[in-house]
Amino acid sequence: MAKQARAHATRESIVQAAAVVFSNQTYAQATLGEVLREAGVTQGALYFHFDSKQALAQEVIDRQHQLFLEAGKRLLDMPARGIPAMIALSRELASQITTSALVRAGLRLSTESADVFAETAKQPYEDWIAICELFVRRAMVEGDISSQHDASRVATFVIATFSGVQALSQARTHWADISDRLEEMWEFLLNGVRSQSAEADRPDIRALLRD
């Protein structure tokens, strides 16, 4: 039992060290040697738990996704209205990005090195659209989001927008401006960017895209 606990502690220290290494460097540049030094474990211990750099990076990605999903489920269980709950969730994710090396590492790996982790690249989007759709349906029942829209399409748009804002903030400022970008994202996403006076004169978007 003590042996199992030790093995577990070693595995944890390896994953946490990997989070530090993969959050500060690209996947291609990062080496298992650096993870060993950061974790203070032997090569044998590392290979006992993870048989490659890719397997270790995949564990970091899976945990980051798990942390994000748990935040989503926590917010879903709270009795808040749909729109404020979605805003609170985006804030919680931004806060995880700012405070957790593991979250930053998972995001870097799954976006910047998506080719390496292509097998698991699609599922997080599906999970997030499904969660977001529950918030959107709640907001529709509450009258805050127009029921004329398709809830699944609204959810897809919200997730695409959050992904794009996150990626842009990552590329331009390494997430330093994520709070500002989220603020304008919600303002524009909920209310649109058109002027009130132009309301009566909506462009026929479908025609503009299809003619």
Add this chain to the structure above:
Amino acid sequence: MAKQARAHATRESIVQAAAVVFSNQTYAQATLGEVLREAGVTQGALYFHFDSKQALAQEVIDRQHQLFLEAGKRLLDMPARGIPAMIALSRELASQITTSALVRAGLRLSTESADVFAETAKQPYEDWIAICELFVRRAMVEGDISSQHDASRVATFVIATFSGVQALSQARTHWADISDRLEEMWEFLLNGVRSQSAEADRPDIRALLRD
């Protein structure tokens, strides 16, 4: 002169072959051997023009960005209103994605393998935000976008949104649904997702993100 023309033609056939290879496979999986076979040139010819897989991939990325920028500049030079011009531009980019292996390859390389091409990853965002800001300013003068907004922030949001929609469409359907996704993007981005009845009761987004 004939020799120069031949060298130029060889270089072109290598770049077009690289577009086919890099659009169908991940950067890690693709090999220069496949590019050679696809182009029907010798290894010596390839290395005369490009000294590595990375240099060849970088050329594909640079050309894709150039094609996108040219579309942007073409639309800017036309006398259309700001909003319809932006919609037309997004349609033109979607059309390039659908029809051009070089464009698909450039997008795959610069997103899925962003870690390898990190040095050039930021500039396209800056170029696109600058171009988009010109359309937004035009739409503001025309009264279609509220002048209360900051044009640069609106442009940043539009580019983040387009990037996210493009990335999601790429990951989920290899761009098969890009037209549908663009349609809902413009609908929601211009008009917002909130119901009219909720208009009077706007949530204080800043407070929700900051408290």
